[in-house]
Amino acid sequence: MIRKEINKISEVGKALISVEGNPGVALNHVVELLEADSNQSLSFAKAINITEDATRFQVFNGTSGLSTKTKIRMLEVPLTAGFSNKMLGRSFDGAGQVADGGPEVIFEKEISTRLDTLNPTVRNVPKQALWTGIPMIDVFNTLVKSQKIPIFAGPTEPYNRLLSQIAQGAQADVIIFAGIGLKFDEYQYFKDQLSQSGNIDKTIMFTHLAGDSQIKGLMLPDVALSVAREFGDQGKDVLVLLTDMTNWSNILRNVANYQDMIPSLQGYPGSLYSELAKRYEVAADIEGAGSITIIGATTLESLEDPVPDNTGYITEGQFFLENGKLKLARSLSRLKQGVNGKTRSDHRAIMTAMASLLADAEKAHEASEVGAANDPYSQKLLRYRTDFINNIEEPFGEPIELEAALDKCWAILKRHFEPTETGLSKKLIDEYWDKN
Amino acid sequence: MNDISKKRTGNLISIQDSLVKARFFDDVIMGETAEISVDGKFLQAEVLQILPDPKNADAGIVEMQVFEDLTGAKIGDEVVFKGTPLSVLLGPGLLTSVWDGLQNPLYKLSEEDAYLKPGMNAPALDEEALWDFTPIVNVGDTVAGGDVIGTVPEGKVDHKILVPFSFGPCKVESIIEKCSVNITQQVAIVIDEQGNKHELKLAFRQPVKSPIPFKDRAIPTKPISTGVRVIDLLAPVGYGGTVGNPGPFGAGKTVLQHSLCKYAVADIIVMAACGERAGEAVEVFKEFAELEDPTTGESLMKRMCIFGNTSSMPVAAREASVFIALTVGEYYRYQGKKVVMLADSTSRWAQALRERSGRQGDIPGPEAFPMDIPDQIKGMYQRAGEDLGTGGSLTFIGTVSPAGGNFQEPVTQATMDATGGFWGLSQDRADAKKYPAIDPLVYTTSVYDGFVSWKDRQKMLTTLNEANDIDQTISTIGLKKVPVSNYIQYQKGLTIDFCVMQQDAFEKTDACTRPERLEIINEATQNLIDNTIDFQVGDLDDEQLKELIKHKFDELRQWWRDWNYSAKTEEELAKLPKAVDKFILQEEYAV
Structure with missing residues (x-):
């Protein structure tokens, strides 16, 4: 089949090119850019904005080196990603091309990367806990299969270490790693960790390193999530690790800026919420098929920044990492109520009681900074706070089972409080207080 | 007048995300719907603006928003104008239905494909x-x-x-x-x-952007029993009233909305899940079907219908979903039904307008929202109301998701201005895992007399306020310097907050408090507020006395919370005021 070609590029900008007139390209369809004389393939690009006067494309490999004479060959298909079970254990770039120097992968099929919305009626209500061995998660913010949840952390926090630790114990058939704007060290760290934990053969890595083409970074989640979804449709339980979605949002901001879109907050496009939601909503427990769980990382300076703020409204909670600790106050698993009522009878109550006491303790801590927490009860609260931070908010200790973690909670309460001070019901106190 | 039987068409000349322009030669009506033919599929669109064609004096240009993904659309693709504005199909079968934002029935669509694809549609009603x-x-x-x-x-x-x-x-x-x-x-x-x-x-079919009229509109006065104590006591909403419910993420808006769905006393609940998580809508239509309606005892879904335009669905349909849901609410109000509509979240609706106006190149207002966003929000809430002529009412409770949790942002501000009630969720209370995180001191307003007298309500608020002030003092100068009488007042406030304002949404008995039970709680609360209590035994110094007071109140709170969880029979219920009376006299009550 002879493909239609366009011989003149009228505009070359950062990541974008335009041609004059209407060559008949359809929205979101892919074209191939070829070196004018040699017909050597330079890059693929996608039509993003079409009028009868001009057509604009996002260039996957960046625009450096392109000229007005670069040829455009129309492929007349929307963007797809290759899929094959042979992708397991391998590394790919944001466009789904092999990136580990290994042999080419023969794809079994091409899948759409449009990320159509799953019909809500075929979603199961999530009910199955994923245990991590981390008390702050298992006891206080239980992770649930098919949940979408990010780690919120400052840029210098060990968020990738936490992500990797959660992945290592993952009860998943397939792990999809999607790294955007990563430093090489981070990429290698994940690869090493996944190898050491014996998970590498069930992992597919999609990686975009800092400095790689922005458009490839922008596309990466769609390619990775489409592959994840294909495994999910085939009945597999898939865990997707998305790091770092702030990098991704910043690429989105840059490209929106190149496209002259009117910015809303801090230069991000007004569609930031919808764009993030489209990706995170791929997480699902699918009726009659498998599931997709997404754990992301969102780096932030402040919780009010548009990226974490919008993410918080989209995801089903967040794990908040600060000073290397998983903070109870700002962490939340919205799906925990679906699983923590069926564990031990004290699970929910102890979670609420300890949280409430910790909030009081935080107040006492603030008071203590101005020398006001001088009464005996405030002193108790302060000792409780220290104990809690060291023993419960520490995510990198030895993994422990839920029951042991709950017992540990009782032990901490007993170390510091009278039973009536805990706000726990008499029934539970009678049942558990003296056991620990 | 247009002859709508004649086929009027146009052709695409510009495609950008969900916004397209087409050239036409005949006539186009502002606000009418259209179908765009893309690769043999027909995509739904709505006319936003009509402009002159700079290239052709005989033609015009129409700007449209498209409700579905436009991948594959080309310049020249045909547009067929339908002659009718965006509308909703009204009739029997609305209840128990689950649709997308354009009233496509989701269960029916799932028979075709697990994923929602552009161009898919099915009849709105069976x-x-x-x-x-x-x-x-x-x-x-x-x-x-x-x-x-x-x-x-x-x-x-x-x-x-x-x-x-x-x-x-x-x-x-x-x-x-x-x-x-x-x-x-x-x-x-x-x-x-x-x-x-x-x-x-x-x-x-009924157009959705102009309201269904009232017969005899009235100011809402009769409060709805929502089952949520802090609302029913301090900020009740009347049948036909409006409430804005803003809160940062994680503050418990969703849990509160679900509580209202389950426990609000109403004939019909219309839910517009607008741009929010799909999982939350799924929880409603899959789990609520198993729960009982508080008034009829039937499955809760029998009084509900849901428009689920969730966050990953096309943005343009978000705006439509709220108007479509409102029109369904008005339809049942016109039939004399008491309807509660929940829109979660109106901020996503406003953001959809922002995305669109940005693409249209409008001059942006604050935070890039359209300049007229306050008027649009007011217009939307105005469609709620009580109708004495039909005996029906439409109550509108809209959640707001303020960026950064900042209530000064345009949508929250406009909502406060537009609604009669305001249930603001506070980050601090949410962080302390207090549910509901409505801050009784800062963020409740109500224009109605509720289930308790205005005087009782004010007394509760005063006590909570005083306790809050004393708490501040304790935090700055330390407990030692606070007089014993103030410390008692502080403990009273804590008790009312912990045992009355907070509630456990996941505990069967505590999750919903009806007016009779509320009255008993109010009686006990007022007695606790009104009476002085003498805790002195022997001759304790102040510090020891305060410790004793704290211990006594801790015990009372534990007893009261146990009562919240367990008291069901008349005899059990009567125990609370008696216990508080005995507590005031410092007598034994824990039996």
């Missing part, structure tokens, strides 16, 4: 279901828009079949006898004053 129609007008009667011609039972709801609201006076030429019909069959023929015949069916 066309095969049979309804037992009973006529109530006779041949020769004069009827007009909104008049009832018959009824069908829709579950336990008596569904009235109305003459479409757009109709002027008409004479009934024929009407069927009592029988079973589906929504596609004719039930009556009426003749208008110009002599034109019109066929009436059980269902008709």
Whole structure:
């Protein structure tokens, strides 16, 4: 089949090119850019904005080196990603091309990367806990299969270490790693960790390193999530690790800026919420098929920044990492109520009681900074706070089972409080207080 | 007047995300819907603006928003204008339904594909279901828009079949006898004053952007029992009232909305899940089907319908979903039903308008929202209200998701201005895992007299306020310097906060408090507020005495919370005021 070609590029900008007139390209369809004389393939690009006067494309490999004479060959298909079970254990770039120097992968099929919305009626209500061995998660913010949840952390926090630790114990058939704007060290760290934990053969890595083409970074989640979804449709339980979605949002901001879109907050496009939601909503427990769980990382300076703020409204909670600790106050698993009522009878109550006491303790801590927490009860609260931070908010200790973690909670309460001070019901106190 | 039987078309000249332009040569009506033919699929669109064509004086340009993904669209693709504005199909079968934002039935679509693809659609209401129609007008009667011609039972709801609201006076030429019909069959023929015949069916289409009229609008006065204590005590909402419910993420908006769905005393709940998580809508229609309606004892879904335009669905349909849901609410209000509509979240609706106006190149207002966003928000809430003429009401509770949790942002501000009530969720209370995180001191407003007297309400607020002030003092100068009497006042406030304002949404008995129980709680609360308590035993110094006071109040709070969880019988319920009386006298009460 002879493909239609366009011989003149009228505009070359950062990541974008335009041609004059209407060559008949359809929205979101892919074209191939070829070196004018040699017909050597330079890059693929996608039509993003079409009028009868001009057509604009996002260039996957960046625009450096392109000229007005670069040829455009129309492929007349929307963007797809290759899929094959042979992708397991391998590394790919944001466009789904092999990136580990290994042999080419023969794809079994091409899948759409449009990320159509799953019909809500075929979603199961999530009910199955994923245990991590981390008390702050298992006891206080239980992770649930098919949940979408990010780690919120400052840029210098060990968020990738936490992500990797959660992945290592993952009860998943397939792990999809999607790294955007990563430093090489981070990429290698994940690869090493996944190898050491014996998970590498069930992992597919999609990686975009800092400095790689922005458009490839922008596309990466769609390619990775489409592959994840294909495994999910085939009945597999898939865990997707998305790091770092702030990098991704910043690429989105840059490209929106190149496209002259009117910015809303801090230069991000007004569609930031919808764009993030489209990706995170791929997480699902699918009726009659498998599931997709997404754990992301969102780096932030402040919780009010548009990226974490919008993410918080989209995801089903967040794990908040600060000073290397998983903070109870700002962490939340919205799906925990679906699983923590069926564990031990004290699970929910102890979670609420300890949280409430910790909030009081935080107040006492603030008071203590101005020398006001001088009464005996405030002193108790302060000792409780220290104990809690060291023993419960520490995510990198030895993994422990839920029951042991709950017992540990009782032990901490007993170390510091009278039973009536805990706000726990008499029934539970009678049942558990003296056991620990 | 346009001849809408004639096919009017245009062709695409510009495509950008969900915004397209087309050239036309005939005529286009502002706000009408259109279908764009892309790769053999027909995509739904709505006219936003009509402009001159700089290239062709004989033509015009129409700007449209498209409700579906446009991948594959090309310059020149055909647009067919439909002549009718965005509308909703109203008739029996609305209840228990789950649709997307454009009233496509999601269960029906799932038979075709697990994923929602552009161009997919299905009839909004089941066309095969049979309804037992009973006529109530006779041949020769004069009827007009909104008049009832018959009824069908829709579950336990008596569904009235109305003459479409757009109709002027008409004479009934024929009407069927009592029988079973589906929504596609004719039930009556009426003749208008110009002599034109019109066929009436059980269902008709109604434009969504102009409201269905009231017969006799009134100020809402009767409070709704929501089952949520802090609301029913301090910020009740009346039948026909409006409430804005803002909160940062994680503050518990969703849990509160679900509570209202489950426990608010109403005939019908219409839910617009607008741009929010799909999982939350799924929880409602999959889990609520198993729960009981507090008034009828039937499945909760039998009083509900849900528009699920969730966050990953096309943005343009988000705006539509809220108007479509509102119109369904108005329709049932016109039938005399007490309707509560929940829109979660109105911020996503506003953001959809922002995305669109940005693409249209409008000059942005604060935070890039359209300049007229306050007026649009007001206009939306204005459609709620009580109608004495029909006995129905439409209550509108909208959640707001302020960026950064900042209540100064434009949508929250406009909502505060537009609504009668305001349930603000506080980050601090949410962080302390207090549910509901509505801060009684800062963020409750209400124009209604609720389930307790205004005086009692004010006393509660004063006590909470004082406790809060004393708490501040303790934090700055330390407990030692706070007088014992103030410390007691502080403990009283803590007790009211912990045992009355906070509630456990996941504990069967505590999750919902009805007015009778609320009255008992109020009695105990008022007694605790009104009476002084002498805790002194022996001669304790201040510090020891405060420790004793704290211990005594801790015990009371534990006892009270246990009561919240367990008291059910009349005898058990009566124990609370008695216990508080004994506590005031410092006598033994824990029996």
